[in-house]
Amino acid sequence: MKVLVVGSGGREHALCWTLAASPLCHKLFCAPGNAGIAEDAECVAIAAEDIDGLLAFVEEEAIDYVVVGPEAPLVLGLVDRLSAVGVKAFGPSAAAAALEGSKGFTKDLCAKYDIPTAAYARFTxxxxxxxxxxxxxxxxxxxxxxxxxxxxxxxxxxxxxxxxxxxxxxxxxxxxxxxxEVVIEAFLEGEEASFFALVDGDFALPLVTAQDHKRAFDGDQGPNTGGMGAYSPAPVMTEALIEETMARIIRPTVAAMKAEGCPYKGVLYAGLMITADGPQLIEYNVRFGDPECQVVLMRLMSDLLPALIASTDGVLSTFDLRWYEEPALTVVIAAEGYPGSYEKGSVIQGLEEAEGNSDDIKIFHAGTRRGEDGSLLASGGRVLGVTAMAPGIAQAQARAYGAVDKIDWPQGFCRRDIGWRAVAREEE
The missing domain is CATH 3.30.1490.20 (ATP-grasp fold, A domain)
Structure with missing residues (x-):
């Protein structure tokens, strides 16, 4: 198959790295991609939100399957446009992508179908x-x-x-x-977790759990970011909580979307707060999280591509995925100043030494490009996702930071406490 991945971040690098290993994929493209993705796929200079440009490329290259990484092209209707010309794609329709595109839509859906979430009101x-x-x-x-x-x-x-x-x-x-419009909602107390499920319109297949770190600095201090690191599994998500989440949140949402005339297909990402009253939905995303995607796919043993196609084709109930038991942890290295203003174009060195020859360490690129002389340059806020897998979460943490310390990029920074909750639990 000829496969196109849409996007340019760390999530898309993880997707490309995983899909490139599939025996079903004989040619992989990414639009627009980044310097790291270029090692796994042929990058094409088409922006993720250039729907017409993507459609033209798909037709020109006779692409068989499209995997949409970020939310914006989903909300803009890329999957609908591809479907209209007979091209299969992974991701929800524009109507179903409203689960992320409109927080008010999601809150109203939860209220109508008794899905646990914080009390709220909407205002213009x-x-x-x-x-x-x-x-x-x-x-x-x-x-x-x-x-x-x-x-x-x-x-x-x-x-x-x-x-x-x-x-x-x-x-x-x-x-x-x-x-x-703004949605104002009650503050929920508890521990956050990220929960992912592949959905085919009727059936939902849960993936392994993860937890990310939103705040910029150690100790969960500083401004919120797109994510400064993640780990999988999330110890807070016990088997009982996983089943409760499926029964009270995920399956009711899938049924609700079908009842509302916009059946959901793709990956459904539930941001959860684990409260004294059980799991509560904070928000939905209609794509893999970033950097959660990196740790989830690092642990995947199975071929991802058939599962994505099964989601598109509505036959996901016949699938099961196999996972490595070992935890994985990602440390994001960001440009100094992120999530505020930051400079672009600084040189990054030492990645080969950091990654070494180990299958248990992988550096996923997010905001990188190649200079005219071939040097690796920073081109975004979140720039690298240093990911490690090990028998225990503390070992994965140590392995990831060991790799981080070999990277030569004075203009970058990272948190030094990614995974602290899981490490503390492991030490108890």
Missing amino acids: EAEAAKAYVRTQGTPIVVKADGLAAGKGVTVAMTEDEALAAIDAALSEGAFGDAGG
Whole structure:
């Protein structure tokens, strides 16, 4: 098969690295890709949101299957457009991608179908939203309704923070159209976990669990980011909690989407808060998480491509996936200044030494490109995902940071405590 992966981040590098190993894939492309992806696939200079450009390339190259990595092209209807010309693709339709494209849509769906999530209200007028905050009190969570590149959520510990977040979205246009409406919801206490399932419209196949670290700095301090690291499995997700999540959240959502006339196909990523009352849905994403995808796929023993195709074809119930028992851990190295402003173009060295000849260490590229002289250059905020697998989570952590310390990139930084919760549990 000729396969096209859409996207350019660490998630897409993990997907390309995994799919390139499939005996079903005889030619792999990635649009637009990055310097690391170029080692596993032929990169083509088409932006992930250039739907017309992607359609033209698919037709020109006679692509058999498309795997869509990021959320934006899904919300824009890339899968619908591909389906209309007879090309199979992994990912939901635009209507089903509303699970991520509109937080209000998801909250309303949860309310209608009794899926556990935080109490909420939706607002398009700033004064009404502020009045609600004053009535509810803090802490409280303010979210831009639409896609805001991971920057539209404020966990407000004070009233002033909440009011400022409302003004930023509704009055100042900080998130463009995505912030034309806000969802304000109750603050949930507990431990977060990432839960993934492949879905074929009717059936949901759970994948291994993961947990990521959103805050920029050690000790979960600093601003929220797209993710500074992740590990799998998440010890908080016991077998009982996994089944409860499937029974109360995932399966009801799959049934609800079918009942609403927009059956869901693709990977369903539930951001969970494990509370005293059980798992609660924080939000849905309609694609693999980043950097969770890296640790999940590092542990996958099975061929991923047939499972993705089974999701598209509606025959996922016949599939089972095999996993390595060993934990995996990813440390993200980001450009100094991220998630704020940062410089691009600095040289990165030492990756070959860091990766060595070990099958248990893999460096996934996110924001990288090649310079004219062939040097590796930083071109984004999150730049590398140093991933390691080992018999225990503490060993995986040590192995990942051992590789990090061999990378020569003075303009980069990383957290030094990725996996701390799991390590603490392992030591108990």
